[in-house]
Amino acid sequence: MTWTVFAVAIFNAMLINNVILKQFLGICPFLGVSKKSSSAVGMGAAVTFVMVIASFVTYAIYSYVLVPYGIEYxxxxxxxxxxxxLVQLVEMILKKFSKPLYKSLGIYLPLITTNCAILGVAEGNISNIYTNYGSSGMWLAVFTALGTALGFTLIIFAFSSVREKLESSNVPDAWKGVPISLVVAGIMSIAFLGLQGIL
Amino acid sequence: MLSKLKTALVLLLIGAVSGGLIYIVNDITAPIIFENELQRKIGFYSEIFEIPEDQEIIYKDCTTDPNDLVPIDGQLEEDVTFEVRDSCPEGLTETFIYDKADNSLIGVVYFGNEKNSYGEVGVLVGINIDGTIANVVISSSTNTVNFVKKIEKEFLSPFMGQLADPQLIEFDSATGATYTYGSVTDIVNDAIAAYNEGSDE
Amino acid sequence: MSKKENFLKGFFKENPIFVFLLGMCPALAVTAVFETALGMGLLVIFVLTMSNIVVSMLRNVIPNDVRTPAYIVIIATFVTIVGMVSKAFTYDLYLALGVFIPLIVVNCLILGRAESFASKNKVLDSAIDGFGMGLGFTFALVVIGVFREFLSTGGIIWGEFLPFFVDQPVTLFSLDMIINLFNSDFVIADYALNMFSLAPGAFIALGIILALIQGKSARRIKKEIEIQKQRIVELKKVALAKKAAAAKLVKEAA
Structure with missing residues (x-):
């Protein structure tokens, strides 16, 4: 596999098949943690960190433990x-070795276990990459996870910036809060639909 | 210490019970799943080549060991130009369909799966031994049912009976369901290319 | 809380999707078609009821500090089971839902009910709670699914993904049925809003539905506030009248 394959994988996962706007994974943090852009960036960083490690580990477990013993189910x-x-472990390691990093990411880590983007990417790697490449596709899976996480961070940051502006604008009562945010997300999704034909 | 032991024991017990439960359910459902997939495949193949219901067919494909699925007795006729390849053509699954009664080749089916901006679409392209396209069938699609019907009616039926020539199809975007249709034509093109490659050997 | 209230609260008052915004991923992802939405809801009902029952049965056995992993294992077991069963009996539905079947594990609704209800209540109550909440979730999914399928195709189809009761997919309702009375060669699918079956349409459709609900409740709250205001005005009047009467009495006494 050459570097172009990895670059295409990152680009594809980040922009074309965006995890939020296209695959609808990780909607809970998308709506829940996007009121302030600083917390959105923190969440994005924590997700990136965990998603890359988790895809690596789950891919390894699937191809070296589950498949050889025939218990894929x-x-x-x-x-x-x-x-x-893994989330627990990362939390403990961060607490021990990097206080500033723990302070900035710590509060988001417990939320990540129930973030469906992590499990969704792990399962998607198996059904998209493992079935085509077998155990040699591990690095492709890791780069796909990286691209997915970057796309997540990008969208949640952009969305939180829009939402900060929306707070101060005059919205009809019925549309205040989540409904207007969803419509904003829909319009962003239309914009990303335009990237579809590139690859 | 004792409470920790108890914690570990409870977790172990829950894990063991759930593992056993999953094992039992898997044991019950696995044969049904296998049978379903087989029936589904054979159903599609019969539909493509318009095989009457009482005629039994067997098939070989390039992904699994053919002896695993359906054993074939005897030898194939000599004028058949195809050989089951060791590996699949890129992005496609190649399947050879035989009549069970006399082991004669009925045709070749290519299955392709493509992701597009809507979702996923799976297409079966059947090609007769005389080189004409038998039928093109959408086997699975995440697009809405009405659109799939429309595509099948308006755009796929013209393929029937045409010669499998690499320059057959040009992309046509004047439809309401362009994404799905584009993927379908891509797969048909790939299948035709793979067919021509295979028949030259 | 009576058993009936416990059962019904999931539909409107504590609806998981429309009120608490839990389980939004499936609400957006599998609702392009009414049938997949219904199928997803049925799977969630099963998982939620069973996990609530088991968690409630084990609520005194599971040590408090490891309860979350234990709940996750219990839920994941039932999710794996429904995955296998749906693959065996409704293969089309299994393909259409795809990755969202294993993702039922991380649906906040299920873990949330296990933590907040089943771990504190008796088995029967937990079962009723799980079933009711699951029905509420299904109801919400079906509303979104019908809305989106109708807008994107102009009709509702049954039998494609859930092959029960019918052999061939049948059209339950279509605008064609009405329009064809006047104009026979008209196909509504040619004029439908295709966007609502695509990703942006999911967000916008859910936004519209939530706005309708919010608008209704906003109007109700406004009305209630006005009624209260009126009552206060009336109370004030009564009080003033009393005051005046008292003053009069004082005057007369003087």
Whole structure:
């Protein structure tokens, strides 16, 4: 695999098949943690951190443990446990070794276990990459996860900036809050639909 | 210490029970899933080549060991120019359909799966041994049912009976369901290319 | 809370999607077609009811400090089971829902009910709560699904993904049925709003539905405030009259 494959994978996962606007994964943090742009960036960083590690680990577990023993059907239960314990582990390591990083990411880490983007990307890697490349596709999976996480951060940051402006604008009572935010997200999604034909 | 032991024991017990439960359900559903997929495939193949219901067919494809699925007795006729390849053509699954009664080749089916901006679409392209396209069928699509019907009616039926020539199709975007249709024509093109490559050997 | 209230609260008062905004991922992703929305809802009902029952049965056994992993294992078990069952009996639905079947595990609704209700209540109450909440979730998904399918195709179809009761997909309702009375060669699908079956339409459709609900409740709150205002005015009047009467009495006494 050459570098262009990885570059295309990142570009594709980040912009064309954007995790929020196209695949509808991670909507809960998208609506929940996007009121201030600083917290949106923190959430994005935490998701990036965990998503890359989690895809690496789940891909390795799937191809070196589950497939050799013929128990692919418990992948869901295995993945969610791996992700939950990974989040705990990352939290502990950060607490021990990097106080500033822990301070900025710490409050978002517990929320990530139930962020469906992480599990969704892990499952998607299996169904899209493993079926085509087998265990040699591990780096492709990691780069796809990186692109997905970057796309998540980009969208949640852009969305939070729009939302900060919306707070001070005069919106009809019925549309205040979540409804108008969803319409904003829909318009962003239309913009990203335009990138579809590139690849 | 004792409470920790109890915690570990409870977690272990829950894990063991859930593992056993999943194992039992898998045992029950796995044969049904396998049978369903087989029936589905054979149903599609019969539809493509318009095989009557009482005639039984067997098939070989390039992804699995053919002996695993449906054993074939005896030898194939000598004038058949195709060989089952060791590997699939890129992005497609190649399947050879035989009549069970006399092992004669009925045709080749190419299955392709493409992602587009709407979702995923799976297409089966059947090609007769005389080189004409038997039929093009959309086997799975995440697009709305009405659009799929429209595509099948308006755009796929003209393929029937045409010669599998690489210059056959040009992309046509004047439809309401362009994304899905574009993917379908892509897969048909790939299938035709793979067919021509295979028949030259 | 009576059992009936417990059962019905999931529909309107505590609807998981429309009020609490839980489980939004499936609400956007699988609602392009009414049938997939219904199928998703049925799977969630099963998982939610079963996990609530099991969590409630084990509520005194599971140590408090490891309860979240234990709940996740229980939920994931049932999700795996419904995944297998749907693959065996409704293969089309399984393909259409795709990655969103395993993602039921991280649906905040299910873990939330296990944490906040089932771990504190008796088995029967938990089962009723799970079933009611699941029905409420399904109801919301179906509303969005019908809205989107109708706008994007002009009709509702049954039998494509859930092959029960019918052999062939049948059109339950279509605008064609009405328009064809006047003009026979008209196909509504040619004029439908295709956008609502695509990704942007999901966000916008959900936004419209939430705005309708919010607008209604905003109007109700406004009305209530006005009624209260009137009552206050009337009370003031009564009080003033009393005051005047008292003053009069004082005057007369003097």
């Amino acid at each position: 418990i992948s869901t239960i295995a993945f969610i446990l791996v992700i939950a314990s």
